[in-house]
Amino acid sequence: MDRVRIGLFGAGLIGREHARFITAHPRAELAAIADIGPAAAGFASELGVPFYSDYRALLAEARLDAVIVALPNALHLAAGQAVIGAGLPLFMEKPVADTITAAQALVAAGTAADIPIQVGHHRRHAPDIQRARATIAEGQLGRILAVNGMWMAKKPRDYFDVAWRREAGGGPMLINLIHDIDLLRYLCGDIESVQAMSANSARGFAVEDTVVVLMRFASGALGTFTLSDAVPSPYGWDTAACQALYLAHQPGDCFFIGGEKATLSVPSMDLWRHEGDGDWRHPLTRTHLAHDHASCYVRQLDNFLAVVRGEAKPLVDGADGMMALATVAAIEEAARTGARVAPAQMLARG
Structure with missing residues (x-):
């Protein structure tokens, strides 16, 4: 070919x-x-x-x-x-x-x-995400215990001139959060259950503008995530990682992954740990994990071309896309009902 x-x-x-x-x-x-x-x-x-x-x-x-x-x-x-x-x-x-x-x-x-089906969760292909996954797999963090993530940005008023963006289902959970959920699954494993709250107080539209999520991973690790499309901030992966197609680069972090041995901040890729096998009584050291800055969109296309040629499997396949969708659906359900909801429940309902 x-x-x-x-x-x-x-x-x-x-x-x-x-x-x-x-x-x-x-x-x-x-x-x-x-x-x-x-x-x-x-x-x-x-x-x-x-x-x-x-x-x-x-x-x-x-x-x-x-x-x-x-x-x-x-x-x-x-x-x-x-x-x-x-x-x-x-x-x-x-x-x-x-x-x-x-x-x-x-x-x-x-x-x-x-x-083969490949799904467009482009962030997995980014160099910082690949380095983070390798670092976790190598055991440098130890057993993951706590995870914190953020995506906060302020969308312009005219963004909402499109009617569906003001209605339920057109908000940041399905448009933005689903990418972060896919990354959290990729880096930290399956999300077993979620609890959540949402609000629409910033604009008063039917759609949410702010969400907080509490997660329990299948590994036993706990995590939180804060999402808002009404807040000026540098805390979002696309701009922080210099991978946004239309927005200026703004250095910052949006994920903090804490293990028994160390904590990793992403996308700055700083690894924090105590000297030796120490604890809070001992100085923290910071090690920067170098990586290249290739476009995740180009690498995504590279992966798809390799899939078509029979040389590779999709980095994000249809089942991955389905699990990200089911997890966001569980978050929506948890925010609506106040209950703890498992993505598996949403899959069972279909």
């Missing part, structure tokens, strides 16, 4: 970014774009690629090696099933589907057809 020919479903904000990364990659080729929006035809023309207003026609006519789906969430299942039915490796933007039932159906279809 020479360059991997990729069909793109959806030319909205993130779809256009996928298109740019594909066209800039030496081992990938953008074969065609499908979208119903009139602006998408002009975008395809600018790139010099065929345009279709129906993704089914694209699948039937274009010569493809794989497909990236960046459509609205409600269309993920139907589009994903069509790609799997065509026997093509599938990259699905996050969330993997709009409901747990749809996610289960999509993952089951991929498994039955032996078609």
Whole structure:
């Protein structure tokens, strides 16, 4: 296989970014774009690629090696099933589907057809996250006991001119928190249960603007997470890690992972521990863990191309995407009811 020919479903904000990364990659080729929006035809023309207003026609006519789906969430299942039915490796933007039932159906279809599904939780591919995972796996932190995370930023007023962003389901839990949940699962293991509170007092919309979460990991570790899209702060992974596509870099940390031997701050990648095998009576030492600063989006595409070529497995597969979705659904349920909720309960309900 020479360059991997990729069909793109959806030319909205993130779809256009996928298109740019594909066209800039030496081992990938953008074969065609499908979208119903009139602006998408002009975008395809600018790139010099065929345009279709129906993704089914694209699948039937274009010569493809794989497909990236960046459509609205409600269309993920139907589009994903069509790609799997065509026997093509599938990259699905996050969330993997709009409901747990749809996610289960999509993952089951991929498994039955032996078609790989990669999900667009891009942060796993970042160098700092890969270094953090390796550090934990090497045992440098010891047994993880306590985890703290934050994502806080202030979104502009006109962000909410789009009606669905003011309604339940359009808020930072599904748009932003789901990425952090995926990272916490990747670094610290499965989340066994959650408790949560949410508020909408900043703007008064139906959708939440602030959430706090208490987590129990399957390992026994405990964690907390604070989320708000109404607070100015440097405490969010994308800007702190210099991986945001549209926002300025602002150094800071957003995860603190504490083990019996040491605590790791991410993305600064500082490892804190007492000298020798000491305790609070002994000085703390800080060791900076060096890593490169390659784009997680480029590495995500690298992974997908390797998947298509049969050289690798998805770093984030359909089951991972489904578990992230189920965990966010458990947080939403916990915030609504005040109960402690397990992601497994949400999966069982479908």
